[in-house]
Amino acid sequence: GAVVSQHPSRVICKSGTSVKIECRSLDFQATTMFWYRQFPKQSLMLMATSNEGSKATYEQGVEKDKFLINHASLTLSTLTVTSAHPEDSSFYICSARQAGRPQHFGDGTRLSIL
Amino acid sequence: DQQVKQNSPSLSVQEGRISILNCDYTNSMFDYFLWYKKYPAEGPTFLISISSIKDKNEDGRFTVFLNKSAKHLSLHIVPSQPGDSAVYFCAASVSGTASKLTFGTGTRLQVTL
Numbered sequence: 001g002a003v004v005s006q007h008p009s010r011v012i013c014k015s016g017t018s019v020k021i022e023c024r025s026l027d028f029q030a031t032t033m034f035w036y037r038q039f040p041k042q043s044l045m046l047m048a049t050s051n052e053g054s055k056a057t058y059e060q061g062v063e064k065d066k067f068l069i070n071h072a073s074l075t076l077s078t079l080t081v082t083s084a085h086p087e088d089s090s091f092y093i094c095s096a097r098q099a100g101r102p103q104h105f106g107d108g109t110r111l112s113i114l
Numbered sequence: 115d116q117q118v119k120q121n122s123p124s125l126s127v128q129e130g131r132i133s134i135l136n137c138d139y140t141n142s143m144f145d146y147f148l149w150y151k152k153y154p155a156e157g158p159t160f161l162i163s164i165s166s167i168k169d170k171n172e173d174g175r176f177t178v179f180l181n182k183s184a185k186h187l188s189l190h191i192v193p194s195q196p197g198d199s200a201v202y203f204c205a206a207s208v209s210g211t212a213s214k215l216t217f218g219t220g221t222r223l224q225v226t227l
Contacts, residue, residue: 006157034214041123043116043217044158044203093157102148103215105157 003027004096006106014114015086021079021109023094029074030096034103035067038091050077084113117141118206120218127225133191135221137204140185144206148215149178149189152201161202162189194225 003026011019023033032051036044048069050056056069066088068080077096081088089112095103119138127133135149145166150158164171164178164187171178177190191198201222205215 004157009155041219043118043219044215046214046216049214095157102160102163104160105150107155107157110155 004030004094004104004106006094006109008109009107010110010112012112012114013084016083017113019081019084019111021081021092021094021111023077023079023096023106025075025096025104028096028098030077031074031099032097033071033077034095034097035069035077035079036093036095038093038108044093047079081111084111086113089113115140116219117144118204118216118218120202120204120221122221123219124222124224127194127223129196129225129227130193133189133194133198133223133225135189135191135202135204135223137187137189137218138185139187139206141206141208141216142185143208144216145209146207146213147178147180147187148205148207149176150203150205150217151198152203152220158203191223194223196225196227199223199225 005024007022035047038044047062048056048058050069050071052071052074058064071077093108095105097103148163149161152158162173162176180187201220203220204218207213
């Protein structure tokens, strides 16, 4: 089955630090990758859609300058949380999709900002 | 505005019995629906999907039913097994798998011995 690898799985850092999260599709080329955020006991909320070679499309209310997304290849997308603050602490999950197939998810990154 | 709702936050079922997880949606434009299973500290795993042109899709122990007029779908697991204990999310999209997913809030299923 399709495998999506997300790294790191957990990050603890000080306020003001920028954090980069990687999402890789290991056995398929992902035309589209998605970035989600999940708060405790809540649903996964889509943050942005990332297409290879083009700018990401951000959902309403998501600051594109805060959450930088780069999708440089068909197997790699990165999310950088710039100047992270405690309110950015959350569970971030990426997914990747091949044309005509369901999204497959990474295992998520638990981000804790002190 | 929660367009996809799972009104039962938790469900407990005995091993061997049927588990029925429910999901309601409000956006009539949704035409593709998926169920994902999620264990703690892991990403969701795709289980089964259904297109709006169908009212039932079956895959082994998992069956998804879609009632478009009621804007309701359900996931049946039979027989339930302890390994099925997880959080189940339903998700919906417009225009098939190409589009972004809107997730429900999840139902925690506990299968007891």
